[in-house]
Amino acid sequence: MFDKLRKAVDGFVQRVTHKSVTESNIDDAFSDLQIALISNDVALEAADLICERVREKIAGEQIGLLQSKRKFILETLQEAVLEALTPKTPINLIQLIEKRRKERNPAVLMFLGVNGTGKTTTIAKLTHMLLKRKFSVVLACADTFRAGSSEQLHTHGERLKVRVLSRPYGSDPASVAFDAINHARARGINVVFIDTAGRMQTDKNLMAELEKIHRVAEPDLVIFVGDALAGNDVISQARTFNEKIGIDAAILTKVDADTKGGAALSIALATGKPIIFVGVGQEYSDLEEFRPEWFTEKIVPLD
Numbered sequence: 001m002f003d004k005l006r007k008a009v010d011g012f013v014q015r016v017t018h019k020s021v022t023e024s025n026i027d028d029a030f031s032d033l034q035i036a037l038i039s040n041d042v043a044l045e046a047a048d049l050i051c052e053r054v055r056e057k058i059a060g061e062q063i064g065l066l067q068s069k070r071k072f073i074l075e076t077l078q079e080a081v082l083e084a085l086t087p088k089t090p091i092n093l094i095q096l097i098e099k100r101r102k103e104r105n106p107a108v109l110m111f112l113g114v115n116g117t118g119k120t121t122t123i124a125k126l127t128h129m130l131l132k133r134k135f136s137v138v139l140a141c142a143d144t145f146r147a148g149s150s151e152q153l154h155t156h157g158e159r160l161k162v163r164v165l166s167r168p169y170g171s172d173p174a175s176v177a178f179d180a181i182n183h184a185r186a187r188g189i190n191v192v193f194i195d196t197a198g199r200m201q202t203d204k205n206l207m208a209e210l211e212k213i214h215r216v217a218e219p220d221l222v223i224f225v226g227d228a229l230a231g232n233d234v235i236s237q238a239r240t241f242n243e244k245i246g247i248d249a250a251i252l253t254k255v256d257a258d259t260k261g262g263a264a265l266s267i268a269l270a271t272g273k274p275i276i277f278v279g280v281g282q283e284y285s286d287l288e289e290f291r292p293e294w295f296t297e298k299i300v301p302l303d
Contacts, residue, residue, distance in 0.1 A: 005262060006299045008036035009077060016058070017070045030055055041231045041262030046084055046269040053080035071302070078300045084265050085292035087274030091249050096220060097135055097190055106138075106184035108192045108217055110177075112210065112241045113225035115146065115198035117234075118253035118279060122225050123193045124156035126277070128284035131160065135190040140180030141166035142173035142213055143197040153195055160284075173197065173209060174216040181217060194219065207244045214245055223276070224250045228263045235266045242271045252290070253279035264295055 012033040016026070030051050037047035057076040100107040113119040127137045139157055141164060143149040150166040157164035165180045177194045184192045194217055197206055214222065224247040226234040234252075241247055250267050255278040264275055275290040 002298045005037075005040040005042075006301070008033075008040055009300055011036065013070060013073050013077070016073055026055070026058070037262065041235075041266065043232070043235050043262070043266035043270055046262075046265045049084055049269065050077070050080045050265075053083065074300060074302050078296050078302070081265065081296045081300055082292055085268050085275075085295060087268070088272065089274070091221070091274055091276055093221075093276060094133065097130070100220065101135075101190050104188070106181065106189055106192045107221075108181055108194065108219040109221045109223060110194040110196065110214065110217055110219040111223050111225055112196055112245060112247065113198055114237055117198070117225050117227040117230070119198055119225040120149070120152050120156065120195055121282075122251055122253060122277075122279060122287070123153075123195055124160060125279065125284050125287040127156070127160050127162055127193065129287060130191055131162070136188070137162050137191045137193060138180050138184050138189050139164045140176050140192060140194045142176045142194050144169050144171045144173045144176065145197045145209075149195070149197070174212045177213050177217040192217075210245050221248045222246060223248065224267075224271075224273075226250060226252055226263065226267060228252045228255045228278075229257060231263070232266075234263050235270050238267045239270050242273070247271060247273055249274050249276045251275070251277045251279070256280040256286075264290075 012029060015029050015032070034047045034051050037050065038044060054076050058073070097107045111119050111123055123139065127139065130137055139153055139162060141150045141153045144167060154164045154166070163183070165176060165183060167176050173196065180192050180194065183189070194213065196210055196213060222245060224238050224241050226238055228234070238247070238250060250271065250273060252264055252267070252275055268275060277287050278290050280286045280288055
């Protein structure tokens, strides 16, 4: 996991550690680090931020022995990565649901993302997690465009023993979200998950459809689901959905297969929104809370 990004960072550390730090060679080292970060799916602004933070710290310090120099540079890199990943406004999903339950209202979550990212499976994983915590859940299939979308969500609903609301293909998807929220309110259900269509983020009809669902459902959270293996595409997707609809948080799927790791850094900075969970496998239990410290240790281990 994240092997390529970790090796790229280690290459920079080796280079700076084993040479005396001068103005000329530090420029070359940071140029190489920036290129290495970008080639591992780190967006340009994220790469620039990390390089800038590390350069500022190195420039202001006198580093002596080789051992202390390596430790100092690794710790400085860790701080820069952690800063990039740490959200200004953290989100605690369980606290949100508990708050809504005390108010006798369902927590409404709307999910965005293109086809193939694992959006529907991620909804099923979250449902599994909440059921284990004794919350009740209803699923809304607000994708009335893609053949098979309703069947896929219904299959998960049957396995998890939760109700799935849907309408025939071609129906108004906002009406499905509306029905699910009213259903939850009438029956005291704690959480409504709204699965939306996943056509390309450049599709104007899709964006208009999502905007209508958002107006009707008034979700507590809008969650972008992105594929960690999609590279720069996932960054573009997150930006577009955030600009057009507005997202509150992100979930990254297929993180267990990601050798680069730059997508997490990039999404956090490109949107300014927290990553709250990561998918690490195919089973319902393969969903983990995203911790910036965990990610940072993966790519900048302190030996």
